[in-house]
Amino acid sequence: MKISNAADTLMGIFGFKRKEDDVGDQAIIQAEAERKAEKASYMRGWRAANRENIRVYRKARKDAHPEKVKAYQKAYRDAHPERVREIGKRYHEAHSEKVRVYQKAWYEAHTEKAKASAKAWKGAHPERVKASAKAWYEAHAEGVKSRTKAYYETYPEKVKARNKAWHDTHPEKLRALRERRRARKLDARGADYTTAEHIKGRWAMWGDRCYICGEPAEATDHVIPLARGGSHWPANLRPICRHCNSAKGASWPIPEFI
Numbered sequence: 384m385k386i387s388n389a390a391d392t393l394m395g396i397f398g399f400k401r402k403e404d405d406v407g408d409q410a411i412i413q414a415e416a417e418r419k420a421e422k423a424s425y426m427r428g429w430r431a432a433n434r435e436n437i438r439v440y441r442k443a444r445k446d447a448h449p450e451k452v453k454a455y456q457k458a459y460r461d462a463h464p465e466r467v468r469e470i471g472k473r474y475h476e477a478h479s480e481k482v483r484v485y486q487k488a489w490y491e492a493h494t495e496k497a498k499a500s501a502k503a504w505k506g507a508h509p510e511r512v513k514a515s516a517k518a519w520y521e522a523h524a525e526g527v528k529s530r531t532k533a534y535y536e537t538y539p540e541k542v543k544a545r546n547k548a549w550h551d552t553h554p555e556k557l558r559a560l561r562e563r564r565r566a567r568k569l570d571a572r573g574a575d576y577t578t579a580e581h582i583k584g585r586w587a588m589w590g591d592r593c594y595i596c597g598e599p600a601e602a603t604d605h606v607i608p609l610a611r612g613g614s615h616w617p618a619n620l621r622p623i624c625r626h627c628n629s630a631k632g633a634s635w636p637i638p639e640f641i
Contacts (some may be wrong), residue, residue, distance in 0.1 A: 555579045555586075562603055566615035573616035581617040593624035595637070601625045608633040 430437060445452045460467050475482050490497050505512045520527060535542050550557050559579035566574035582603055593600050600622030607613030610633040623631070631637060 553579075555583050558582060558603055562615065562620075566609060569609045571609050572614040573619075577615050577617055577620070582620060585617055585620045586622045589622050591622060593627050594621040595627040595631070596624060598624040598626070602628050604628055604631065606637075607635050611635045 556579040559577070559582050562582070563574055563577065566577075585603070586600060589600070591600055592598065594604070601624050602622070604621050604623035604627075605613045605615070606619050606621055609615070613619050613635075
């Protein structure tokens with residue numbers, strides 16, 4: 384008997400358990416799980432039966448303590464972002480029409496606030512905005528093209544006037560778009576990398592003057608021409624005047640007579 388008690392003591396010290404103890408623990412765990420499941424089932428039933436009372440109570444509490452409720456909700460969202468997103472996603476899928484009607488009504492009632500909020504969010508997440516816009520366009524490319532074509536055919540003068548106004552306001556972006564289009568046609572390296580900001584920086588490096596003769600620049604030149612295998616990386620771009628651009632053409636190295 385003493386030996387058995389000593390063995391039990393040693394097993395307890397070193398964290399070992401008897402087989403019958405494991406069985407007892409499993410029974411306790413199973414009973415606890417069943418109790419929690421029963422409680423959860425009861426609460427679901429109670430909430431379903433008292434949905435309206437719960438809604439009224441929550442609204443009254445929110446009206447009485449708006450700041451406290453906002454602080455609690457924010458703390459919960461910050462602590463459980465994945466869970467909040469999942470709950471929101473399930474609700475949207477189950478009540479898509481209701482959500483659409485509510486959002487439309489809210490937008491019409493708070494148009495300026497919605498625009499300011501959307502602008503602020505886009506400014507804080509430019510990469511996510513670009514990725515989302517790109518993914519949406521790729522998924523709806525044919526529809527966008529057909530609608531754009533139909534709009535242009537219906538309002539050609541309006542489209543031309545709008546395009547001209549944009550071109551006059553954004554000359555650097557227009558140059559960048561044209562150069563990128565050329566580079567893509569020739570499958571040049573860097574075509575999808577170089578932006579209007581890169582080209583603007585290259586112009587600023589040369590003081591907005593032709594890198595060959597020093598006259599005011601009028602175009603962007605590929606030092607190693609695209610037709611000769613040149614890239615569209617910023618390092619291969621420099622400002623150039625119309626005369627030098629015409630004289631240089633697709634030559635490489637640069638002709639000495641320029």
